[in-house]
Amino acid sequence: MNAVLPSPVRVLVAEDNEDHRFLTVRALRQAGGDGVEVDSVRDGEQALDYLYRRGDYGGRDRPHLIVLDLKMPRVNGFEVLEKVKSDDELRSIPVVVLTSSDLPKDVSDAYRLGSNSFVTKPAGPEVLKGLLAVGEYWLGGTTSLPEPPR
C-alpha cells in the first residue's frame, strides 16, 4: 500500500476557529510524523485560492487530502466541497468533513456533494489520526476514485 502512497502526504486543513485549526494541525502532524505535510487556511475562500494556486498560494502543490470544516465565513465548507467535487482536476482529492455539527441534514448534504468521510468534533487525537487513514484508503487502497454523485 505504501508503495503507491505519495511521500510526504500533503494535507490541507480548512478551519476558521483558530484553536480547532491548531489542534487539528497538531494532531495530524503528530500522527503522520515525517510522512505528512500539513498546511492550513482560515476560510473557504482561502481554501479555493490554495487549491487553484491563486494569490499568496501561487507556487503551492495541490494537497493529497482536504480536511474541511463546514461552518466557515465567506465561502462555507459545502460550497468548497461542491466546487472541488465538480472540478475535473480536483475531484480526485479525498475530502474529510470535520465539523461540530451532527445534524442528519448536514451529514447527508456533505455526502451528497461528494464528501469522502464525515467526522464530528470533538475528535480526539486517535480519531484525527484516523483521518490520515481515510486519506491513505482513498489514495492507496483504491486505484480510482468513484465519480461523485451529481
Added chain:
Amino acid sequence: MRYAENLVFAALAIACLRNWQRERARADRWAAAAFGTLGGIGLVSLALPATVDHALGPNTVLHWFYKILIAIVLCFPYLLVRFLDALEPLSAGHRRAADVLTGATVVATFALPRIPASHDHHRPVWLLAFTGLVLVQWGWLSGFACVRFLVAGRGQPTVVRRRMQVLSLGSFVLVLSLIPTLSTSKGNTGSGAYLASEIIGLVAGVFFYLGIAPPALLRMLWRRPEEQALRRAEARLMTGATTKAVATAVLPHLPKLFGGRVAALTDRNGALIGSQGTSGPEEDAELVALLSVRSPEDQLRMVRPRLLAVPLRNGVLAVEAGAYTPFFGREEDDLLHSLAAFVDLALARAELFERERDARLELEVAHQELEDLVYSLSHDLKSPLISLLGYLDYLKIDCGESLGTTGEFYVERMTASAGYMTSLIEDLLTLSRIGRTQTEPEIVDLAAVAGEVVAGIQPAAPAVSFAVEALPTLFVNGLRARELLTNVVDNAVRHGGRSDLHVTIWSALTSGGDVAIYVSDDGVGVPEPYRDKIFGIFERLGAHEGGEGGGTGIGLAMCRKIVEQDGGQITVSGPDDDIDPPGRAPAGGATFRIVYPASVLRPTPGATPIPSHGASR
C-alpha cells in the same frame, strides 16, 4: 269588460313607468311606452261608442281620430318587440323587418279611404288587403315576441324563466286575439266574437301585467327552487372556516336567487372577499370602489341602479339584478337582509377562525425560532469545549511528566467537567430536536427495541439483571421510542443504588383500555415528593459529582417530551403505590409507567396478547 281590460292596461302602464323611474333601463322605457299608449288609448276609447254605427267619411274629425287610435294600437306589438330588443339585441334584419312592417301598416291605416261601420257586411278589396296586412304585422310580431321571450328565459334562474314564460304567454294570447278579428272579417259581427276579443285582450293584459310587474307572492313562488338550494348552502356557509369559504358558499346562489348576474362580498376594510359573475378584475375593482362609498345604497342607485347592497358589520353584501329580472320590491330587500344577517354571522365566525389560525401560526414560528436558537446556541457552546478538550489532551501528552500526580488529577477533573458539559449540550440538543424534527410514526415492535436497549446498556452494568416480558407493537416514532426506553432503563441502572439491580420491562392494558409499559426495579426508588419533579429539565436527585455516575438531568425531561408527543403520559411510583392495572406486586424500587393511548396499539403478529388488567404472571 271594456272597463276591466282598460283598467289592467292602465295599471300596466303605471307599473312600467314606475320600473322605468326606478332603473331608467331602456327595456322599461319601451315597455312603459307600449302599455302606456295602450292604457291611454283604452281610457280615451272609453269615451267613444263601442261600435261604429255609420261608416266614417274621410273628412270627419272622428275619422282621423279613429285612424290615429288604430295606428297606435297597431304599434303595440312593435313596441313589445322593441322591449325585447332592449333586453337582448335582435339581429338587424329582424329589427328592420319589424320597422318596415309596422311602418307600412301605419301608413296603410292613414291611407284608408274610410272607416267602415261595425255592421257593414260589405268588404271592399282595400279593406281585405288592409286586414291581411294587419294580420301579418300583428301575427308575426306577436308570434315573434312569444318565441323570443321563451328563448330568452331558457337557462336563466327560475325567477327570470317564469317571468319570460308569462310574457311569452301574453304574446301568444295577442296572436290568438286575431281569431275573433278574422271571424268578424268574415262578416260575423255577433256579440260573441266581440266578447271573445275583449276577453282575450283582458287575458293578454293580465299576463303582461304578471310578467312586467309580478306581485311579491308570485316572485317568492318563482324563487322557491333557488331558495331551497340556498338553504342547503347555509349549512356550508356556517361551517366556512375562512371568509373566502363563506363567499364561495353564498355568492353562487345570490345571482340565481335574484335573477341577476353579479354578486359580491367585501370585508370590513372594503377589500373584495369574493365575487360572482363579474367580467373580470376590472369589474371587480369597479364594484369594490362602488361598495366602499359610505352610504352605498343611495349612491349605487345612481351608478348601477340594479345593484342592491346591504351593509354588514363585517363588510358589504351586494347583488345585481339582471336585465330580465323583475324589479326589486320590499320582499327582495327583506330576503337579502335576512341572508345578509346569516353571511355576517358566518363572516364573523370565519374571521375569528382566521385570527386564531394566524395566532397559532405566529406561535409556531416563534416556537420554531426558539428551537433554532437553542440548536445554534448549543452548537456554538460546543466549540470552545472542543478546544478545551483538545488542549487538555495535549497538556497530558506534551507536558504530562512535568504535571506530577496533583497536576494530572486536576487535568482529569477538568477533562471530566468539560466532558460532562459536552454531554449536557448534546442532551439539550437532542431535547430541542424532539420538538423540531417531526418524523412519521411507524410500526415499532417494542420487545425488539427493549432487547436492543438492554443489550446496549448491559456492558456498562454487568451485574444488573434484566427481564423483558411481552411488549406490544405500537404505531409511534421508532427512533424516539428507542431514546425513551434507553433513557428510562439507563435512569434505573444509574439511580438504582445497587450494582446487582434487577430491572423488569413489562406491559399491561389499563382498565381504560390504554396500553401501559412498565420499567420496574428493586433499587432505592424515588422518594414521594420528587416523583413529579424528576421529569423537569435539569432536575436531579443526587449531588452533581463532576459528571461521574449522575446524568445530565435532561434524560427524563426528554422522555416526557417524547411520550407526550405521542399523546401519552409518563409517571413514576413506589413499592407502596397501587398501579393500574392492579394485581401485580411492585418490584420494590421505582416503577416507571408509560401510558400510550389505545389508538397507537397495533396487533403483534404471532404474539400472545398483552395481559389485560387483573392478570398477573
